[in-house]
Amino acid sequence: MSPSLTPATRERLRIAIQKSGRLAEPARTLLAACGLSWRESRDKLFCYGESLPVDLLLVRDDDIPGLIADGVCDFGIVGRNELDEQAGERALIGLPQAYRELRPLGFGNCRLMLAIPESWEWEGLQQLQGLRIATSYPSVLRQWLQARGIDAAVVELSGSVEIAPKLGTADLICDLVSSGATLAANQLKPVETLLESEAVLAGPAREFDDARAGLADMLLRRLDGVLKLKDSKLLMFRAERETVPALSRLLTDSEGLVTLPGGEDGPLSLQAMCHGVVTWQRLEELQRAGAQGLMVLSVERSLA
Ligand code: ATP
Numbered sequence: 001m002s003p004s005l006t007p008a009t010r011e012r013l014r015i016a017i018q019k020s021g022r023l024a025e026p027a028r029t030l031l032a033a034c035g036l037s038w039r040e041s042r043d044k045l046f047c048y049g050e051s052l053p054v055d056l057l058l059v060r061d062d063d064i065p066g067l068i069a070d071g072v073c074d075f076g077i078v079g080r081n082e083l084d085e086q087a088g089e090r091a092l093i094g095l096p097q098a099y100r101e102l103r104p105l106g107f108g109n110c111r112l113m114l115a116i117p118e119s120w121e122w123e124g125l126q127q128l129q130g131l132r133i134a135t136s137y138p139s140v141l142r143q144w145l146q147a148r149g150i151d152a153a154v155v156e157l158s159g160s161v162e163i164a165p166k167l168g169t170a171d172l173i174c175d176l177v178s179s180g181a182t183l184a185a186n187q188l189k190p191v192e193t194l195l196e197s198e199a200v201l202a203g204p205a206r207e208f209d210d211a212r213a214g215l216a217d218m219l220l221r222r223l224d225g226v227l228k229l230k231d232s233k234l235l236m237f238r239a240e241r242e243t244v245p246a247l248s249r250l251l252t253d254s255e256g257l258v259t260l261p262g263g264e265d266g267p268l269s270l271q272a273m274c275h276g277v278v279t280w281q282r283l284e285e286l287q288r289a290g291a292q293g294l295m296v297l298s299v300e301r302s303l304a
């Protein structure tokens with residue numbers, strides 16, 4: 001039997017993630033990289049945490065903000081677009097902001113954009129006055145229009161927003177865009193960005209006051225470690241002492257050049273932890289500046 005889902009003082013953390021869809025797999029991979037593992041349940045809704053008392057609830061992404069707000073889940077991994085939209089809806093009916101964005105997670109990147117028929121000339125925001133805009137994000141869109149003094153009708157649709165102009169139910173759309181292929185396939189072009197979105201870790205607005213506090217701290221620390229190392233590489237090389245200043249200038253995204261202990265004579269053995277992308281071009285520049293025997297190593301885990 002699944003444990004009770006009612007909010008209460010709990011000793012285990014519960015994280016809501018998308019059951020299936022764009023964010024499902026990367027969310028699980030990220031949590032696994034934080035050292036979490038689970039036993040799958042037969043109903044595939046609840047996964048019992050084995051390595052730590054952290055359980056997963058697999059749900060539709062739309063349900064995640066509400067689950068956190070109601071205290072059914074402690075954390076959730078969800079798109080900023082969904083979080084902001086539901087925050088707007090809650091504010092509109094006078095509900096308190098019961099959750100907040102804790103960390104951007106660097107996947108599920110997309111933009112909430114206005115897109116108009118390809119045949120239109122884009123002349124700026126004033127062109128929107130009096131038009132009908134189809135969207136699944138009415139709250140974000142209304143706020144955006146209001147802030148700019150634009151009087152346009154918001155047509156709320158739950159899906160297939162991109163065909164609304166063709167069907168005649170709206171003049172233009174406001175929808176999520178990543179590659180832009182869906183827009184192009186529907187003879188639409190993006191013109192304005194309302195929101196830069198990505199998957200985020202969301203949590204309650206209030207701090208925990210029970211056993212979950214320590215667990216939540218540990219999880220956030222591990223998550224920060226994983227996120228920081230995502231693009232990080234350890235560079236190792238040898239160089240003559242007089243080339244070190246020039247090499248340091250090429251490594252401004254690193255935590256600094258570290259000299260490894262070694263003999264007094266000959267080239268120094270050096271290493272640098274780089275947090276930016278290490279391309280071939282960068283390696284060649286370092287080589288020209290005096291780095292010899294360059295090695296680029298992936299970093300799996302690190303603890304400050
Ligand atoms: P569910 O069944 O969970 O309700 P869904 O169909 O609403 O799934 P997905 O299409 O899997 O959700 O999208 C989940 C999230 O992925 C979006 O809310 C958004 O944050 C992000 N995303 C990234 N790129 C895109 C894109 N091109 N279109 C839509 N969402 C995108």
Ligand code: ZN
Pocket residue numbers: 060061062
């Ligand atoms: Zn959804």
